[in-house]
Amino acid sequence: MLYLLIGATFSENIKKIFPKDTEQDIAEYAFDLTCTNCREAHGSPVLINSFEKHEMPGSRGEASFLLKCKFCAKDLSINLTRCEDALYNPDNELNEEYFGxxxxxxxxxxxxxxxxxxxxxxxxDCRGCEITNFHQDSVTFLAELNSGKIMEFKFEKGENEWFDYDDDENEEVSVTEFYQEIVKGK
Structure with missing residues (x-):
């Protein structure tokens, strides 16, 4: 299994951030892929969502994404599932129970x-391919503030920070030093 890890530094008024990804508002995650058979990278980012399922040819299974490698003609598939619900602010006392x-x-x-x-x-769950990069500008994120208010934001291409102002509490809201990495697990 591969996992997408995200991390960031929050202003102290943010409880957590998470992708805006529901059945009513489906997130299309953009990734770069490499074929594990011929080691060629797919030329452009691919879009995958966690709600769409496709029948796999010659199999009874389903996958979130199917592709045939344009270099070696191998079938590639990815099953995408949501894992942890959000990135919680580790400096926020309201999150202590979650971290336990x-x-x-x-x-x-x-x-x-x-x-x-x-x-x-x-x-x-990747078969025949591996994900090498996540394009964070492809997804809208939500920031839940300590007050319970939800603010929507999106990272600009090539940017790793977001700044806004909460008019209700009269304070700045920020997510800085956002980063992502793809890691192997069980």
Whole structure:
């Protein structure tokens, strides 16, 4: 299994951030792929969502994404599932209960060495390919503030920060130093 880890630095008024991804508002995650057979990279980002399922040719299974490698003609498939629900602010006292149960959940997935500054938001079962990069500008994120207010934001291409202002509380809201990585687990 592969996992998409995200991390960031929050302003202290943010409780957590998470992708806007529901059946009514489906997120299309953009990734770069490499074929594991011929090691050629697919030329452009591919879009995958967690709700769409396709019948796999010659199999009874389903996958979130299917592709035939244009270089070696091998069938590639990816099953995408949501993993942890959000990236929680580790400096926020409201999140202490969540972090208490997190270690056990991660241990079962082979992610026990991942610190609480990161969240494994997506899990990938890749067959014939591997994901090499996530394009964070492809997804809209939601920030839940300590007050319960939800603010929507999107990273610009090539940017890793977002700044806004909460008019209700008269304070700045920010997500900075956003980063992502693809890691192997169980």
């Amino acid at each position: 149960t997190l270690k056990d959940k991660r241990k079962k997935r082979g992610l026990k060495n991942i610190d609480t500054q990161k969240a494994a938001i997506l899990e990938f």
